Amino acid sequence: MFSNLRKFGGNHKKIPILHVNNMCCSEIRASLKRLKPCVPLGRNYSSLPGLVGNDIKSLRSVISPPIAKIRNIGIMAHIDAGKTTTTERILYYSGYTRSLGDVDDGDTVTDFMAQERERGITIQSAAVTFDWKGYRVNLIDTPGHVDFTLEVERCLRVLDGAVAVFDASAGVEAQTVTVWRQADKHKIPRICFLNKMDKTGASFKYAVESIREKLKAKPLLLQLPLGEGKAFKGVVDVVSKEKLLWNRQSEDGKDFERKPLLEMSDAELLKETTEARNDLIEQVADLDDEFADLVLGEFSENFDLLPAEKLQTAIHRVTLAQTAVPVLCGSALKNKGVQPLLDAITMYLPSPEERNSEFLERISRLLLPFADQHTEIPSLTAGNIALTVGLKHTATGDTIVSSKSSALAAARRAEREGEKKHRQNNEAEKLLLAGVEIPEPVFFCTIEPPSVARQPDLDYALKCLQREDPSLKVKLDPSGQTVLCGMGELHIEIIHDRIKREYGLETYLGPLQVAYRETILNAVHATDTLDRTLGDKRHLVTVELEVKPIETSSVTPVIKYAASVSEDLPKVSQEAIENGIHSACLQGPLLGSPIQDVAITLHSLVIHPGTSTTMISACVSRCIQKALKKADKQVLEPLMNLEVTVTRDYLSPVLADLAQRRGTIQEIQTRQENKIVTGFVPLAEIMGYSTVLRTLTSGSATFALELSNYQAMNPQDQTALLSQRGGLTQVL
Numbered sequence: 001m002f003s004n005l006r007k008f009g010g011n012h013k014k015i016p017i018l019h020v021n022n023m024c025c026s027e028i029r030a031s032l033k034r035l036k037p038c039v040p041l042g043r044n045y046s047s048l049p050g051l052v053g054n055d056i057k058s059l060r061s062v063i064s065p066p067i068a069k070i071r072n073i074g075i076m077a078h079i080d081a082g083k084t085t086t087t088e089r090i091l092y093y094s095g096y097t098r099s100l101g102d103v104d105d106g107d108t109v110t111d112f113m114a115q116e117r118e119r120g121i122t123i124q125s126a127a128v129t130f131d132w133k134g135y136r137v138n139l140i141d142t143p144g145h146v147d148f149t150l151e152v153e154r155c156l157r158v159l160d161g162a163v164a165v166f167d168a169s170a171g172v173e174a175q176t177v178t179v180w181r182q183a184d185k186h187k188i189p190r191i192c193f194l195n196k197m198d199k200t201g202a203s204f205k206y207a208v209e210s211i212r213e214k215l216k217a218k219p220l221l222l223q224l225p226l227g228e229g230k231a232f233k234g235v236v237d238v239v240s241k242e243k244l245l246w247n248r249q250s251e252d253g254k255d256f257e258r259k260p261l262l263e264m265s266d267a268e269l270l271k272e273t274t275e276a277r278n279d280l281i282e283q284v285a286d287l288d289d290e291f292a293d294l295v296l297g298e299f300s301e302n303f304d305l306l307p308a309e310k311l312q313t314a315i316h317r318v319t320l321a322q323t324a325v326p327v328l329c330g331s332a333l334k335n336k337g338v339q340p341l342l343d344a345i346t347m348y349l350p351s352p353e354e355r356n357s358e359f360l361e362r363i364s365r366l367l368l369p370f371a372d373q374h375t376e377i378p379s380l381t382a383g384n385i386a387l388t389v390g391l392k393h394t395a396t397g398d399t400i401v402s403s404k405s406s407a408l409a410a411a412r413r414a415e416r417e418g419e420k421k422h423r424q425n426n427e428a429e430k431l432l433l434a435g436v437e438i439p440e441p442v443f444f445c446t447i448e449p450p451s452v453a454r455q456p457d458l459d460y461a462l463k464c465l466q467r468e469d470p471s472l473k474v475k476l477d478p479s480g481q482t483v484l485c486g487m488g489e490l491h492i493e494i495i496h497d498r499i500k501r502e503y504g505l506e507t508y509l510g511p512l513q514v515a516y517r518e519t520i521l522n523a524v525h526a527t528d529t530l531d532r533t534l535g536d537k538r539h540l541v542t543v544e545l546e547v548k549p550i551e552t553s554s555v556t557p558v559i560k561y562a563a564s565v566s567e568d569l570p571k572v573s574q575e576a577i578e579n580g581i582h583s584a585c586l587q588g589p590l591l592g593s594p595i596q597d598v599a600i601t602l603h604s605l606v607i608h609p610g611t612s613t614t615m616i617s618a619c620v621s622r623c624i625q626k627a628l629k630k631a632d633k634q635v636l637e638p639l640m641n642l643e644v645t646v647t648r649d650y651l652s653p654v655l656a657d658l659a660q661r662r663g664t665i666q667e668i669q670t671r672q673e674n675k676i677v678t679g680f681v682p683l684a685e686i687m688g689y690s691t692v693l694r695t696l697t698s699g700s701a702t703f704a705l706e707l708s709n710y711q712a713m714n715p716q717d718q719t720a721l722l723s724q725r726g727g728l729t730q731v732l
């Protein structure tokens, strides 16, 4: 990977761009260290990373940060927009340089080639590494001149994110368009920094418009400038509604204050910021369904109540998806706006793990098993069985191949085979080992850590256990409590015990509950209209549909469209409708459990132009819930196949007990001295059965249970269950 590194000689040669990823920070450090003798000492260069001065940080101050806290980013722009100056400020504020370098004085850290210093331009990309509030940032300052486009392209290939720097008086310039397209090609999430806000002619509005028009990007205005040109004195943080003012006395811009905007002192600015924040929320909601659901649900009446963190998380997702770009502003030369830019880099740009969809598992040890004894072996040949430890991403049921190329070859073969559909012996299926069939969990219970602070430890333990055991499901109930869903009492007890023994965590389990389902008994019609204005955009949808019972034994509803609806229905609207249907069917009106055995027909759909897909989903979902409420409803309970093996002497008490448990006996067979009783019994009646059976038969009987199907409860039992569960919401 580093074979293309040039050697450093006595003259000022530069490190060619490194393939930066989380694996090679140490190599970057090593390279920068080698740079030491080559740096002219005209300025306080004791600050170069790795060279520790009295008050200068060492890179070692962040030792092996977790991958989630790494940012590999580039700075890109048109020539002279101010990338090198911005990088200088970044190194200074993060504590890696002792004084502020100046392009015009030829003493910056990253422009260290003689030609760069003489001409005041960046020619080769330079890599620097620093830390900011617990994050490790590997940053590359790339050349802006059109002649060095290839150098930019070389950098972009290895970056996870980029900051595009603009001259706020010029907006988008020719070279920016070129590098922007390159970043598009490599799918690099970006944030924009409108620099030179202090320059005469600087215009925030003009620069934002040029991003919209020339780059065809959607700018998310996270800041507003406080003044422009000579009057520029700071920025307003739109997300938190605070103003950031730099102290005039502070020469290096380190000193600035962050103050909430107040009605008393900043009435006009507060109004402008609130409008900008509402626009931002609306824009993000339009691009991110999860955020739209949140905004429409809890905060639709008052966006002011929406916490800044929720908005920030959604902006991160939108940035990662590259559907919009956050925009910030400042003046690197006048030392304003760089610290918030650093915050935005860590907050909105992705970590390497968020970018790389593919992973390579590292197997640290291979073991040959003999019950609970293991012998380490150096290698394994095809056809053998062994154990491995240390896998981080693999879950039970996955097939592991030795390399990416063999995986690709297997995929290609599978594709070829897939085309030859009618061949009897389908080779494609042989390429993957049979996965495991995961049965539906039928029990659930809440689980709590010993303290709120230990919740992340519990989440981690459950994540690991789930990889090993896919039949364990973990969900959050509407109140945010963690819920374990498992195959039975013993299953959940074992999980509870393993969390204690293997993860040192004492957890508390809520009462074990049966996972019911619901259905309806008659067809019902409903119509609904959703009319909501977000910002200055009106969302208006009217839906008319029918929900009717059918026989499927499936929680996946059958969806039909009336001929008048299916004509010209765009794919996005169809997806939105189906999302709305599926989410409505997850929570029935009786117990909040999934709805099964229904067909939904959409009779009419009127969508006002500009209505977001989230609003369409929300309206369809609400309309179905309305219909379900009107229908005659039925609870379905899990019915288990039961097989009890019991000696003749104890057969009568076992049968009598089963009759009391609403059991149905199908058959009684004789096998030597034993009777084998098979039949059905509702799951709710069989909880704690092992203890009862042991008592009834002096420990001589055994039993086996498995899910048969979901059956309708009789009216009395259903009424009893509903009154017992009154208010309790089920999450399955």
Ligand SMILES: Nc1nc2c(ncn2[C@@H]2O[C@H](COP(=O)(O)OP(=O)(O)OP(=O)(O)O)[C@@H](O)[C@H]2O)c(=O)[nH]1
Pocket (backbone or CB within 6 Å): 077, 078, 079, 080, 081, 082, 083, 084, 085, 086, 103, 104, 120, 121, 122, 123, 142, 143, 144, 145, 195, 196, 197, 198, 199, 330, 331, 332, 333, 334
């Ligand atoms: N007024 C003003 N001038 C700035 C600002 N930032 C940079 N400059 C000046 O703009 C010129 C170019 O700055 P650089 O930092 O070298 O820009 P660059 O984008 O790295 O340029 P290349 O490396 O050649 O692509 C220099 O004269 C800087 O002093 C700023 O915020 N305000």
